[in-house]
Amino acid sequence: MFKKILILITIALSLVAQTTTDTKFTNKTTATTDSFGNTVFNQDVTIETNNFKVDNFWIKFQNGGAAQSNHSTISKSATVEISIETSSLCSIYTDLDKEGCSGQKPFLINDEAIENKNVGDTISLIFQKDYDMTNDTILYTDNNASLFYPLDIDRDEKFYKSQHDNSKSFFGIFEKIFNVFFGDNSFFGGFFNFGVVDNSNQPVEDVRQRYIANIVSGVDQNHLLEKDVTDIEKDASGYKLNTPVSLIDYTEKIVENGGCNLFFFKFSESSPFCNIIGGLPFITIFSNTTPTTTFEIDTIQTDTENSLITFASSYTGMTVSEYQNASVYQAQSVDDATFYNPISAMSSMMKFFLFGPQDQDEYNKIEEPMDTYYKFEDEDAVNLTFAVTNDGDKIDDFQTFKLTGIHSLTGNERMCRVKESNDYDNWTDYTFKPEGTSSQTFTDLGAVETETWCSRWRGDSPLSEGWCSSFSRYEVPTNLDTVQTLKTPDEWLSWCDTAMETYTPTTTEVCDYVFIFPVNCRDVIDPIFVDGYQIAEYVNTSKRGLILDLKLINLDINDPANTVRYKIKTVR
């Protein structure tokens, strides 16, 4: 009886037992960085099916077989690799080809930079192309903790060039982003109309487009930099992965009047930013050549700055005026010891990076650098993955940052050396700088009235007749009080500016002679005399700098800016 009940229960249980499936996740590994800078972790997944029954159809024709076979557990497990890549732009523009996007941006930092924290956990890095201001090429130093450098990494054409269907090509998207951000339909196209050349005067439009594309959407998947593999070389022979990448190098030579419209990123023409920039930057140092109105802009820096501003702003859905209105514009005094914002800690370095290493005395000719910056909130900030190198030979690691602030720096360098040869000023040759130089007299020479005296100094009465010998006659001014003024260095510099603006240079041909035959003829600029004073040397330069505030982050799977990829590693 008992046996029967047991059998019945067993049969009943086996009939009632439903097929069920369990999905289990186990053994999640801690996240690490892979050789491309993405965050990677592994997760074991198991799918287990219990009480799986197989009905046997053929039993009808069968000589003794089971009508149903029952499998208590059938399971499969796998280790799945989950990699997180930051691709902020492609997470918005979903019609972009994913192969053309990645988190890697074309920037290189030294490993020391990661420890270079200023305030809190913010790292401020200065864009650096020309380190010592003497060389046209990028001078990389392998232990500078404050700088980031641009890299030229190749890119498949389809991932940045215009295609038939402009709307879906990468370049079409960039054009749209830039034009929408700047509110100007022709902005992006017009940007490339300036004559940008490389060191050997060759056009570099393609390089620029590639560089901008690599900033905005990241390096494409076919040209990713790889840890311990990609070399950094200055003479890149090819651009494929595993071959050297080059530190980028081009400049823009503009032979036009200055103004804010020359900058890719346009501030309002009436803004203080533009006022300091307006008409600048240019350098005119008189030498044996005709002064030129050509001035040079570090286009790579401009491209970097404006691509980042456009990219980061587009990501948060801002317009250019919203960006400008929320930007903080302030002077950065070198002497200011109060740290009222993160960048102040670096303010003394700013002059150095804007104007290069100079003697303390030389600083005096530089006006206060100005900083225009915008601060992005953490949740709106884009992520950037930078290549990290230990000694500049190869890429040793990657670090991902949140771009929390962009600082556009400007500095103005002014100097004017004036010589005088009149009898009234008690100085002869003086160099005026905005700070630290003393005021000097300026005499309106045309308005000076004189009397003739026997002595250089006025005696009891003026000479009316030919008493003293002609050797001791002196023209002594009578109205110096009214025609002579004390000008401050700033006033002198303004005088120089006005004089230079209105002065038309004249030249004289000077030749070397072999016997009587002229050789090696050249135009030599005539000495510049204005109001009886000679302007011997004149510098009026504006320089720009770019600082990024970066916050070191670990890539979070829940960050919508990130792309997550799944890959089966092993199946058991």
Place this chain on the structure above:
Amino acid sequence: MRNGSVAIVPLLLGIFTLFWFIWFLGGSSDTLHRVNNVENLQHLQERLLLSAAKYRFEYERANPGLTDDEYEAVTDIYIDNMMVNNKIQE
């Protein structure tokens, strides 16, 4: 009896062979069929492993803040549905 009526013998043999073959097939396919079904299930499981991982983490991305157990439960329901769709379970 007419000559040639013997010709029915191969016909009968043929019919007999056919029935035997069906009987034979039925017996041998028992194992074969069972193995096939189990293998199909395992293939399905294998294909669903990646989907399960993807579903779990994409769900987490869309609905952050839950516990691991909750994500696992949601994924479990998803895979169960897949099993129902594939007639593995009801």
